[in-house]
Amino acid sequence: MSRKTRDVLSVEWVKLELIRTAYATRGGLFARMDPRMVIGWYLLLAVAPWLTHNFTTILALFVITAASAALARVGPLVLGLFLIGFFTDFLYAFLAAWLFGGDANTAIALIEINLKLATVSLASIAAFVSLDPEKLSTGLLALGAPELLAFGVSYGYRMMPILFEEFGIVFTGLRLRSAPGARGFLGLKALWRWGTYAVQAFYPIFLNTAKSVRTTVESLETRGFTANQGRELRIARLSIGGLDVAVVAVTVMAVMTAFGLGSRWPLG
Amino acid sequence: MTAIIELDRLSFRYPGATRDSLRNVSLSIEEGDFVAVIGGNGSGKTTLCKTFNGLVPHYWVGEFAGEARVAGLDTYDSSVAELSATVGYVYQDFQNQLVRPRVRDEVEFGPMNFGMADFAARGAEAMAMLGIDHLADRFVWQLSGGQAHLTALASVLSMRPRIIVVDEPVAEVDPAGAHALYERLTQLNRDHGITVVVIEHHAEFISQYARSVILMDDGAPVWHLPVAEAAARADELAAHGIPAPQIVDACAAAEVPGAPRTVAEAATLLRDAGVSPSAASSLREDDAGERGIAAAPRPVVAASSLSHGYRTVGGDLMPVLHDVDLTIHAGDRVALVGGNGAGKSTLMRLLGGLQVPRGGTIVLDGVDTRSAPSARLADHAAYLFQRPEQMFLKDSVRADVLLHPAGRGRDDADALVDRVLDRVRLTEFADRDGRTLSGGQQRRATLAIGLAMSPALMLADEPTASLDVASRDSVIGMLDELSDTIAAAVVATHDMHLVAEWATRVVVLEHGRIVADLTPRALFADDALLAKARLVPPQIVALGRELGIDPLPLSVAQWREAVAPIRTEALA
Structure with a gap:
């Protein structure tokens, strides 16, 4: 065997992909928009598919969100996970229809619900990949969310790379120092071992982070987080511009067109 | 006011x-x-x-x-x-x-x-x-x-x-x-x-x-x-655990009253008092001795034309090491120095086989690191992470030290753990969670974990960081004592006291290249190199240079030897 440094499908790659996704470093159309409008845009596409049973409309809506996902520059990790889910769902739909003695109609009904779910998933992926933590938390504030929730969102993102790093180090330590063993059939034994390491890693990680969180909480106190007078200032930073209006307008028109197509050429 | x-x-x-x-x-x-x-x-x-x-x-x-x-x-x-x-x-x-x-x-x-x-x-x-x-x-x-x-x-x-x-x-x-x-x-x-x-x-x-x-x-x-x-x-x-600055100790050793605040002040005080020490006689012999040992020792790890880099968030490849050749021999105590981002940690991870290089090869204790999984290489090299708590995986120090030898099925594992804990003087804390110990004890516990792995090569990332002066000195002392049980040790550090008092060889990294490979004394005599690598020599070394002592004193003990003959002359 020969080890080499991998650029994709490695732990390091997963970490980078998560950071790129969370912090919207790839840019994209929606990353330049006002977070309130992005959330609004998302709600529009998240609700629309549930208002119809027309297969043409659903397909058209799916195409719209797929195009949006492309414009949002969704990364390979998230897209890959989405596709795995999407195809296993379809497979499951066909298997279910076939096993339980359904006909083509049952299969189509199952495909319809799957397509609706896929549309909503793609829309949420496109929206949340485009919102960095600061934007998302300010956007939530502007929409009336409590301060604590908004902060929790941004702090969660802040902790993510730290926890991931910590997990990597503790996991490496366990791997290097624990009893070695055979790979087993299809590497199953190694997989099982890694699973146990992953669980064992939680004990040190929790204790190590508990200590650091104390500093964080004290520092939040001294920096007026509980004084809680900054809501208006934060919201005042947002502004809705031409791009925001244009994107939402185009989306509304596209959705209306989808419904129009559906009533003109219904597929089922 | x-x-x-x-x-x-x-x-x-x-x-x-x-x-x-x-x-x-x-x-x-x-x-x-x-x-x-x-x-x-x-x-x-x-x-x-x-x-x-x-x-x-x-x-x-x-x-x-x-x-x-x-x-x-x-x-x-x-x-x-x-x-x-x-x-x-x-x-x-x-x-x-x-x-x-x-x-x-x-x-x-x-x-x-x-x-x-x-x-x-x-x-x-x-x-x-x-x-x-x-x-x-x-x-x-x-x-x-x-x-x-x-x-x-x-x-x-x-x-x-x-x-x-x-x-x-x-x-x-x-x-x-x-x-x-x-x-x-x-x-x-x-x-x-x-x-x-x-x-x-x-x-x-x-x-x-x-x-x-x-x-x-x-x-x-x-x-x-x-x-x-x-x-x-x-x-x-x-008495309250704050040792005096080295320059104050130096003045006291030369029996010059006063508490200088900077190296320049100390030099002036000493010059005015007529102290002009020459090198301690033992140092010259020391130097000769070092050269004597250098006859073809066994290489513990050898890296040739090593290059490595990481992917950034932006997706580009950020090169970290370029074309590094380094051989570490048995008996070497190597300090790896250089500013943040010079590639110290990366080089250490590659040497220990935690990662494999993108280019070049590393032979660790006779094994090409590409040919063996990192868990197997852990039998040859122990890597001590920068923050001690990252090495505490179990709920007691003893369990942590035991993890590697017991996992490798060593019959004498328990006896080995007892011996190692005794060596780092942690026997009485063996049943406590490592996280509850003081900073210095935590570092010694990580040393124990490393020792129990019985490695040929010990790699430690910043072993003296965030310690107070007394704990730092005890960790340096411990590293010193332990050198007989491991063939070679490499330490990545910013701590120039550690470099001066422990290392026999200093490898200076800058922008992923080795810019110097020399003795600590030669490093501290080279102004251009010090400035380039953003290093600040310990006060006692700076004082020695200010007064033109050759070879330079690297510790207060060496300074004492240097001033001792003068004092006796003055008395006579």
Whole structure:
């Protein structure tokens, strides 16, 4: 065997992909928009598919969100996970229809619900990949969310790379120092071992982070987080511009067109 | 001058504690002072400083007696929020103080929370004062240690405080970074009249930057004196776990009275007293001896034309090491030095087989690291991570030390663990969780973990970082004692005391290339190299150079030898 440094499908790659996704470093159309409008845009596409049973409309809506996902520059990790889910769902739909003695109609009904779910998933992926933590938390504030929730969102993102790093180090330590063993059939034994390491890693990680969180909480106190007078200032930073209006307008028109197509050429 | 902090018979006991953490403290600090708070572990330094911004008694609700007035406000009657506008607090683990994604958000966070409309101007001003404007749009997790520290400082400066408290500023940054931070603090103190309070262990920083010193012992101040008077009480400081700066020791060894604050002052004092030591005779023999051993020893690890890099968030390949050739022989004690980002940690990870290089090969103890899984290579090389708690995977020190030998099925595992724990003098703490030990004990526990792996090569990342002087010296001593059980050791470090007193070979990395591979003495004699690698030699070495001693003394012990003959001559 020969080890080499991998650029994709490695732990390091997963970490980078998560950071790129969370912090919207790839840019994209929606990353330049006002977070309130992005959330609004998302709600529009998240609700629309549930208002119809027309297969043409659903397909058209799916195409719209797929195009949006492309414009949002969704990364390979998230897209890959989405596709795995999407195809296993379809497979499951066909298997279910076939096993339980359904006909083509049952299969189509199952495909319809799957397509609706896929549309909503793609829309949420496109929206949340485009919102960095600061934007998302300010956007939530502007929409009336409590301060604590908004902060929790941004702090969660802040902790993510730290926890991931910590997990990597503790996991490496366990791997290097624990009893070695055979790979087993299809590497199953190694997989099982890694699973146990992953669980064992939680004990040190929790204790190590508990200590650091104390500093964080004290520092939040001294920096007026509980004084809680900054809501208006934060919201005042947002502004809705031409791009925001244009994107939402185009989306509304596209959705209306989808419904129009559906009533003109219904597929089922 | 008026007092900005006044404590009157203040006592405080943490909830659930059996004794007071602060006992009847009466103290006043003048506005515009630069105060160093010193004292051993558990002497109440941090608790004292937390009374200034009201964390004690408002956040830590315990038994509070007496009175504390900060900038005219009674801390008991005001809130942490009110006091925070006056007092800024920078923590020792400042990384955890950063809570926002980007530097600008972080710096504006305080003013924004207090509803100050000019938050943007305040943030910009604070960043400009510390010269970190260019970092404004960085994510906080992209910052180096020094930059993160300045960001934490900027985030409290944006509140325009009159007092800034910095808890152990030197602990987690390199020496050049630590001096830079102190220079900034001095500037804030001098140009903006901000009162600075630092909790500090390192006498050399105290004597160089502070104006007055508070010595804490067992929850109460022993004295509060101007820095010159405090420095003169070297014996009393040493008794409280603050060893005197090396230059003060050096003057004492040469029997020259006085407590110099800088190396130049010490040199002048010594010259005026007519001390001009030449090298200790033992050193010359030492040098000859070192050359004698160098006859073809066994290579422990050999790297040839090594290159490596990481993918960045942007997706590009960031090269970290270029074309590195390095062979480490049995008996080598190598210190890997260089600024942050020079590639020290990467090189160590590659040498230990945790990762494999993108180009070139590494042969570790006869095994090509590409041909064996990292878990197997762990039998040849032990890698000690930078933060000790990252090595504590089990619930007791003993279990952690036992993990590797027991997993490899060694029959003598238990006996080995007993022996190793005894060597690092941790037998009595063996059943405690490593995280509950003091900093120095934690480092020794990680050394024990490494030793029990019976490696040919020991790799340690910053083994003396964030330790106080006494624990640091004990860890250096321990590394020294242990060298007979491992064939070779490599240490990545910023600590020049460790380099001077322990290493036999220094490899200087810069931008991923080896720019020098030499003895510590040769390194400290090379000004251009020191400046290039951002290294600051220990005071005793700098003093030796100032006085033109050759070969240079690397420790106070060597200095004593150098001055000893002169003293006898003077007496005769």
